[in-house]
Amino acid sequence: MRAETWSAVDEWLVEAMRLDDDVLVRALAASREAGLPEIAVSAPQGRMLRLLAGQMGARRILEVGTLGGYSGICLARALPPGGKLVTLELDPRHAEVARRNFAMAGLADRVEVRVGPALESLAALERERVMPFDFTFIDADKVSSAEYVELAIRLSRPGAWIVLDNVVREGAVLLADSPNESVQGVRRAIAMLGRDPRVDATAIQTVGAKGYDGFALAVVQ
Ligand code: SAH
Ligand code: DHB
Ligand code: MG
Numbered sequence: 001m002r003a004e005t006w007s008a009v010d011e012w013l014v015e016a017m018r019l020d021d022d023v024l025v026r027a028l029a030a031s032r033e034a035g036l037p038e039i040a041v042s043a044p045q046g047r048m049l050r051l052l053a054g055q056m057g058a059r060r061i062l063e064v065g066t067l068g069g070y071s072g073i074c075l076a077r078a079l080p081p082g083g084k085l086v087t088l089e090l091d092p093r094h095a096e097v098a099r100r101n102f103a104m105a106g107l108a109d110r111v112e113v114r115v116g117p118a119l120e121s122l123a124a125l126e127r128e129r130v131m132p133f134d135f136t137f138i139d140a141d142k143v144s145s146a147e148y149v150e151l152a153i154r155l156s157r158p159g160a161w162i163v164l165d166n167v168v169r170e171g172a173v174l175l176a177d178s179p180n181e182s183v184q185g186v187r188r189a190i191a192m193l194g195r196d197p198r199v200d201a202t203a204i205q206t207v208g209a210k211g212y213d214g215f216a217l218a219v220v221q
Contacts, residue, residue, distance in 0.1 A: 031068030046074035053078035065140030069098030142182035168214035
């Protein structure tokens with residue numbers, strides 16, 4: 001099967017299963033108009049995030065890597081009244097687009113966008129002793145993936161979910177000697193999830209409109 005087929009099937013799934021809506025379409029359009037890279041999760045993936053977070057009753061959700069807020073809208077929609085999404089973004093331009101998109105989606109009251117390097121924001125969350133998170137989606141730079149996983153575990157309650165995006169990268173993760181720092185970051189994160197007694201984890205390869213990639217899924221013990 002070829003990438004065009006994966007994309008065509010995603011388009012069909014989005015249509016047949018109504019995985020899209022005006023708010024999501026407008027959020028993507030606003031992100032594109034602002035010149036953001038088109039690397040948000042796909043609509044089927046966004047719905048998966050919403051279903052996972054909703055099904056496990058997440059009241060406090062953490063996201064690392066906001067971009068224009070597409071996955072954040074999906075996650076925030078899973079929250080019950082009074083729930084909160086804290087989403088971390090390095091680039092103030094991305095954060096600004098995301099804030100507008102959260103407001104457009106009617107979710108501004110339950111979303112906090114924190115601007116800065118995620119390692120610093122995560123350390124600040126740890127210092128502030130905020131309530132532990134029920135669900136974390138990690139989707140920022142891949143170099144620090146293992147550090148993000150470590151901090152997410154420390155910020156999680158037992159039973160919390162951690163989802164890590166982009167763990168396959170068209171198979172590039174196979175290259176143990178790769179000089180690519182992103183590949184090495186993802187490899188460290190995967191190795192850690194596999195042997196860390198604080199989590200029970202797996203990883204699933206995916207194809208679709210976003211190419212050939214995958215998610216790691218972990219439950220904190
Ligand atoms: N989760 C988004 C996509 C995120 S793309 C979605 O699916 O809609 C990755 C984002 O991580 C980009 O906006 C990028 O600016 C941000 N990023 C990169 N390095 C970062 C860092 N060190 N700290 C926080 N965010 C970072
Ligand atoms: C890239 C980043 C992502 O989070 C993603 O889902 C796809 C691509 C990138 O940096 O190229
Ligand atoms: Mg991603």
